[in-house]
Amino acid sequence: MPKDSGIGVASKRREDFRFLTGRGKYTDDVALQGQLYAVMVRSEVAHGKIKKIDTEAISEMPGVRAVFTGEDFSEVGGNPAGWLINSRDGTPMREPKRPVLAHGKVRHVGDAYAAVVAETLQQAKDAAEKLAESAVIEELPAIVDMAGAISDSENRVHDEIDDNLCFDWGWIEDNREVVDKALTSSPHVTTLQLVNNRLVPNAVEPRSSIGEYDPGTGEYKLTTTSQNPHLTRLLICAFVLGIPEHKLTVVAPDVGGGFGSKIYHYGEEALVLAAARKLGRPVRWTADRSESFLSDAHGRDHLTTIEVGSTMDGEILAIRTSTLANVGAYLSNFSTVTPTFLHGTLMAGPYKVPHVYVNLKAVFTNTAPVDAYRGAGRPEATYSLERAIDKLSRELNLDPIEVRKKNLLTPDQFPYTSPVGLIYDIGNYQNTLDKAIELADLKNFESRVKKSKSNGKLRGLGLSTWIEACGIAPSNLVGQLGARVGLYDAATVRVSATGTIQVMTGAHSHGQGHETAFAQLVASKLGVAEDAVEIVHGDTSKIPFGMGSYGSRSLAVCGSAMDRAVDKIIEKGKKIAAHMLEADEIDITFENGNFTVNGTDKSKSFGEVAFSAYVPHNYPLETLEPGLEETAFYDPNNFTYPAGAYLCEVEVDPDTGKVTICSFTCADDFGNVINPMIVDGQVHGGVAQGIGQALTEQTVYNEEGQLLTASYMDYTMPRADDLPFLKVDHSCQTPCTHNPLGVKGCGEAGAIGSPPAVVNAVVDALNRGGHAVTHIDMPLSPHRVWQAMQG
């Protein structure tokens, strides 16, 4: 009989009932007595000097209660970058202040330079519009193109940075010459220049924040759309507004998607808090969709040249990449680590490559800030590598599957120290590749090519074998590398007198199904019903501490903290049970929810022990405190390394250039799996976003720095009918060796592995159709594919 609860079971997502019946409670659903509405006044030009903001002009307008400008925040701190990167020459990155509201200059279209607070939203909008009309902003030349930006000392995004360069990073700098030599002596070198297209995150729920201040106690509360409420609190308190940390509660209630864009602290959060303090009333702000396009941190935006040296039979000898990474107008919190340590360290992929060197220049431009977006650096690395290997295979007339097989690390080579500094603990990349080939029915591919041809279509096959690093850690190592935060996580397990359980986790669920998966984890370990376990997240007043959810870390890091806290509960429970059973603690075994004296039928249930902990009538009070609540902090000693193989089959319509994805197969190794249905869903979502990047999503700023794709009329989100039925498999499992759950993380995999598989498939289709196309930059819109076919 199949298991109906516990680890490995596809328990239905308990949170879906409230989501699907309209009972989710999002930030904008929170209604407060006396609330006021804030509207941000955003720059319409990409770059300009603020000459005059006439706040008097609107102060008498109906309902207006306050107007804020950059001047009001000139005394408070800036929103910092979370990671210090040093350039190749050892100098620290340039880190201009990112103010709450733009001060002196506006630096991108959508940069907020004022905020209006009024009794109603309409009044605030009316006043904001009037303020914008009367503001005098002297337009300056926009800096949009990255290559142009770093060769231009006249036009500066930040006046103090003469070449618009944030840093020039080399990884690993000491290996540079060796890699250069290895490439020079390689029998074959493939070179490819590619764009990793900028993406707008487009969470279903726009950003929203509500600030409250209680003059009676001096306490603040921020309700906000965050993946990471503790980090937001830390940034606001320690860096921006200087509120004592114990006086600020940050609550992130139900959050409708983030994909990275809601990890970060944004100026609007500080604004609503400052306004609430000034006015003594709650102040709320919710972005409209246009504001989301203009002001959410965007993703990707790399321009890379990759060179891969190999033997003539496809053995990779060396890899060198040179990248320009757009960080936009300001450094968002993770913008400096994303293109460096989350990108350069993955450039060896799942392959045994002796020599790898990565150079990356981060460039300021007059565009929205760019930061981590689903995958964060790893999709960029994977795309460069997997496209280049495909090109290499084509140039050497080798089967791209065979070239990968030749270079993949083998199971006996783990743990493996890569030339870019990571230690892969475990994996079996051949297994996932073989599984993908089997599931994709590759043996009948040629007959499908013929069938497509008879329908006037060009069919192609694309592969990517990918690896990522999840659950970024350990804290002492990342600290040495420049991180300004720790990367552990925490959990509290609170057992009630009746044996039900609350678990407070530092993870934050904004679509991932944590309330279900974590409950499965805890319930199965304690041998109680899943319904007896409640997961509490997203509230700094309830949770000990946490670093939030991103980088596929929730289960591997936060779940491991939870596992340790449960261990402590069991340990204490054994002591209580030993007393109750008049036995020695070492003779007690805990199994299936019962504490049993070894070799006897004497036992106490978990519920009985919990009750005794809170009604300690028969309890070892001399040696043990009452109560049953434990907290654990967990700091992993390594990343986890999920990996997999993705196979994509496409048809191209040669008359129009339109690409149709016929099939998409994912064979992933996520280590142990708690809830396979949720994992399937994570892969589905990730692949949908990866296909979106590959085929549809295009973010275009024109020369004046205007965002041309600022609405769904021009920004193409992938839709259901753009996607095939996905074959998803995660039966190949090599459990992580260094966390207690043996789990690796699955949230980003789909978005990492899929773009190169799609592009490789389209290039293959075109070549099979007689078009000698070597590369097309994403997104592969019908127009771009058609143009490539015109030669």
Add this chain to the structure above:
Amino acid sequence: MYNFDFTRPSTIKEAVAAIGAGGQALSGGQTLIPTMKARLAMPETLVSLTGIQEMKGICTNDAGQICIGAATTHAEVAHEVAKSYPALSDLAGHIGDPAVRNRGTIGGSLANNDPSACYPSAVLGSGAIVKTNSREIAADDFFQGMFTTALEEGEIITEVKFPVPQKANYQKFVQPASRFALVGVFVAKFADGVRVAVTGASGEGVFRWTEAEVALSKDFSAATLDGMAAPSADGMISDLHGTGAYRAHLVKVMTARAVVAA
């Protein structure tokens, strides 16, 4: 959105009077309402045309023309002409999404004359007649460039009369984001000749591809088009989603597909 007054007359006469007094006609609101929400339009008074019974519904007149009230929604057209004019039904059934089709109207679409809208190609391709509160306008005279029509100030469309061709088909290649027509081609074969109307492609809005009409009138087959050049790319829209040359190329591809499917 700014504040506005709202009236909902029940006769054409009242509507014309209200619009004459400075009101802005509102039909399905699929263009006007989003524009107002973005604060890009600020009409003082909206005059809803959705309460006028004489502007709704579909019938066939003595001349065999299908007469569609201007305030009839796309969904109603898609449903009701499925047998009598399948190509028109198919076109209406693929405009926007269900929400758009249940609100948007044929009169609203034609009065707006968006260069990427579907309906203008059916009206021009069918040689339909646009009836207003004061006159009848032939399709060839009605469309006068992007967002421009023969309608006078204060004049409203009340009905559209479609002659029914022997064969017809509409092929739309969608702009990937908006899913409006990047290029849409309506081909209609009548006893006295073929009409080919193209939407989405030209900066001047919907137009007739006369070279294809001449060729197809002689031989209504896709093969006829094989040897023909695509229409000139001059004047074609060039934007993020496709150059003028791409659109010109698609006009030919979509025309051929429409001929095959008709």
